[in-house]
Amino acid sequence: MADILRDSPASDWRKPDPKNLLVMELAAGKVVIELAPRFAPEHVANIKKLAQQGYYNGLSILRSQDNYVVQWGDPNASDEAKRKTLGKAKSRLEPEFTILADSVDNFQPLPDGDVYAPEVGFVDGFPVARDTDANQMWLAHCYAMVGVGRDNEPDSGNGAELYVVTGHSPRHLDKNVVLVGRVLVGMPLLSSLPRGSGELGFYTEGEGKPALEKLMIASDLPQSEQPQLEQFDTQSANFQNIIKARRFRRESWFLDSVGKVELCNVPLPVR
Amino acid sequence: MADILRDSPASDWRKPDPKNLLVMELAAGKVVIELAPRFAPEHVANIKKLAQQGYYNGLSILRSQDNYVVQWGDPNASDEAKRKTLGKAKSRLEPEFTILADSVDNFQPLPDGDVYAPEVGFVDGFPVARDTDANQMWLAHCYAMVGVGRDNEPDSGNGAELYVVTGHSPRHLDKNVVLVGRVLVGMPLLSSLPRGSGELGFYTEGEGKPALEKLMIASDLPQSEQPQLEQFDTQSANFQNIIKARRFRRESWFLDSVGKVELCNVPLPVR
Numbered sequence: 001m002a003d004i005l006r007d008s009p010a011s012d013w014r015k016p017d018p019k020n021l022l023v024m025e026l027a028a029g030k031v032v033i034e035l036a037p038r039f040a041p042e043h044v045a046n047i048k049k050l051a052q053q054g055y056y057n058g059l060s061i062l063r064s065q066d067n068y069v070v071q072w073g074d075p076n077a078s079d080e081a082k083r084k085t086l087g088k089a090k091s092r093l094e095p096e097f098t099i100l101a102d103s104v105d106n107f108q109p110l111p112d113g114d115v116y117a118p119e120v121g122f123v124d125g126f127p128v129a130r131d132t133d134a135n136q137m138w139l140a141h142c143y144a145m146v147g148v149g150r151d152n153e154p155d156s157g158n159g160a161e162l163y164v165v166t167g168h169s170p171r172h173l174d175k176n177v178v179l180v181g182r183v184l185v186g187m188p189l190l191s192s193l194p195r196g197s198g199e200l201g202f203y204t205e206g207e208g209k210p211a212l213e214k215l216m217i218a219s220d221l222p223q224s225e226q227p228q229l230e231q232f233d234t235q236s237a238n239f240q241n242i243i244k245a246r247r248f249r250r251e252s253w254f255l256d257s258v259g260k261v262e263l264c265n266v267p268l269p270v271r
Numbered sequence: 272m273a274d275i276l277r278d279s280p281a282s283d284w285r286k287p288d289p290k291n292l293l294v295m296e297l298a299a300g301k302v303v304i305e306l307a308p309r310f311a312p313e314h315v316a317n318i319k320k321l322a323q324q325g326y327y328n329g330l331s332i333l334r335s336q337d338n339y340v341v342q343w344g345d346p347n348a349s350d351e352a353k354r355k356t357l358g359k360a361k362s363r364l365e366p367e368f369t370i371l372a373d374s375v376d377n378f379q380p381l382p383d384g385d386v387y388a389p390e391v392g393f394v395d396g397f398p399v400a401r402d403t404d405a406n407q408m409w410l411a412h413c414y415a416m417v418g419v420g421r422d423n424e425p426d427s428g429n430g431a432e433l434y435v436v437t438g439h440s441p442r443h444l445d446k447n448v449v450l451v452g453r454v455l456v457g458m459p460l461l462s463s464l465p466r467g468s469g470e471l472g473f474y475t476e477g478e479g480k481p482a483l484e485k486l487m488i489a490s491d492l493p494q495s496e497q498p499q500l501e502q503f504d505t506q507s508a509n510f511q512n513i514i515k516a517r518r519f520r521r522e523s524w525f526l527d528s529v530g531k532v533e534l535c536n537v538p539l540p541v542r
Contacts, residue, residue, distance in 0.1 A: 028497040063542040066459045067414050084457045097527075112386050115533040152524050167462075168414045168439050170534050172520065188337045188466040191438075207289050229444065253423050256368075256446040263385040264439050 001245045004238055005269055012238045013230035013271070014125070020044075021218035021229060022051060023119040024186070026061075027211060031186030032218075032227045033146055033164075036126055038104075039115045039139050043148055047180060048217055049089040049161035055160065056215035059084075064193045065201025067167030071149055072212050073160055089106045097175045098136040108234055110243065112260040114231075116171045120263040122234040126182055127263050129174060132159070134156045137180045139179035142264035144177070144187050148178045166191040169264040186228060232269040242267065272516045275509055276540055281510045284501035284542070285396070286456070291315075292489035293322060294498060295457070297332075297444045298482060302457030303489075304435075306399055306418055309375075310410050311367040311451045314419055318430035318451060319488055326431065327486035330355075332452030334463045336472025342420055342481050344431055363426045368446045369407040378408070379505055381487065383531040387411075388441045391534040393505040397453055398534050400445060409442040410450035412534035413440045415458050419449045437462040440535040455500060455541045503540040513538065 005189060007249045022033040037044040041111040049057060056072075076082035100108075107130060110119040117129035120140060127140045139145065146164050150157030157178055164183055183190070193210055196203040203209045246261045281383045287306070293304040308315040327343075334342040347353035350368030372378075378401060380392035388400035391411060398411045410416060417435050428449055435454055459538060464481055467474040467476045503510060517532045 115383050116531050172529045176525055192463050192465055194463055258443045260387050
């Protein structure tokens with residue numbers, strides 16, 4: 001795989017649109033998230049509105065649950081007097097759990113099956129699942145995927161609280177929560193946060209909550225602060241070679257070449 | 272699931288044998304590992320020899336690779352003059368990647384399939400995979416599983432370097448590395464360690480390496496220092512109810528009840 005990346009032509013790489021990149025600043029560094037408007041257009045639009053209003057700046061990481069998720073939002077969300085206003089953003093949104101499978105013509109399937117869905121593969125650099133009988137496609141809860149926290153009501157999520165998967169892929173959340181994107185850079189800053197000692201990994205009063213200093217859309221930042229990065233194009237012929245290299249391991253260390261790969265074990269390289 | 276645990280009779284819980292428990296002391300607290308001698312008898316015996324000689328005391332965490340593993344061992348292992356002696360332990364061991372499937376009569380299968388193996392399920396509290404055609408069974412690389420680091424030669428692992436899975440299950444390592452047990456308590460102390468900035472997540476000179484203060488067999492500790500814990504018995508009828516509760520989610524939050532569960536998403540409760 002290192003050989004494939006080293007020898008890859010420039011055409012194997014795509015530059016994410018800065019309008020779909022969120023740049024999150026923590027004390028320890030920057031996290032870059034790519035949004036997936038094709039899969040959750042209303043939620044992505046709402047998140048962008050919140051970001052443009054500066055809603056996220058000065059919020060906190062609320063929760064770090066081991067082998068599960070890190071979640072951020074307004075620590076005063078439940079206090080009507082103290083909580084930040086959502087401004088022009090909506091407070092409730094119809095869920096966008098799935099899109100029409102037949103609306104997508106660039107699905108790159110994986111050949112080795114999946115426990116949770118009839119088919120899995122990639123679209124636009126994101127791990128996805130597909131059910132052609134139901135004509136549904138959805139983003140899959142792999143490591144680093146970003147979703148919209150919600151309460152029990154299906155329309156109670158609005159993007160003011162977002163979470164990122166930091167453990168073994170909780171695929172049972174698929175079609176139960178709206179996924180909106182993926183962390184491209186900076187996962188270690190989130191995944192190595194101390195775990196919260198409260199229920200579900202929420203930080204308790206005594207622990208303090210890591211500060212979310214700033215969260216902005218990349219295209220709203222000065223050019224010099226915009227992340228310059230590229231992601232390996234999941235449409236490229238060479239991406240099929242990456243999948244092959246992961247299914248059949250040729251590194252001398254591997255004694256058993258495996259012959260299979262699971263969706264969330266396929267690397268999605270960023271440079 | 273909370274109801275099942277609350278209402279479970281004492282007979283649903285098993286006390287791990289303190290002879291098969293390792294207690295690891297880090298600056299931040301204790302980690303307890305249950306060894307699986309049935310799956311890797313020679314490796315477990317070697318690790319016990321090393322622990323009894325005090326081999327691990329004063330070593331370091333060498334590596335924390337994001338979404339992969341944390342590994343510990345002798346920071347001077349490659350320096351013949353400085354490295355610790357293995358004493359009575361062996362320096363090379365024939366790999367124990369699989370055991371005979373027909374030697375195990377308490378395999379509890381899961382019904383929803385697996386990407387990597389013909390069958391998966393549980394034995395003695397451990398996640399396992401089975402291939403009856405090949406008459407093989409092996410421990411599976413789920414979160415918190417502990418394995419024996421090795422070089423390229425199949426017999427180059429001896430237990431002096433151990434790793435624990437801290438990310439999405441790297442099942443491609445199955446049958447390529449000898450797994451020897453599972454962390455029952457203290458995963459967050461390992462999974463939230465800062466990631467190493469070197470290749471493969473090794474800590475570089477400047478970063479410093481977290482200290483492994485002590486690693487002993489529980490039965491060699493004074494009674495008062497022995498961990499008092501129980502694990503939910505994967506043989507119990509109620510464990511089947513836990514699996515059911517995870518396959519068909521009844522919590523009001525779940526809009527889609529899922530209907531499936533993957534091996535590494537089945538909880539193995541400890542109290």
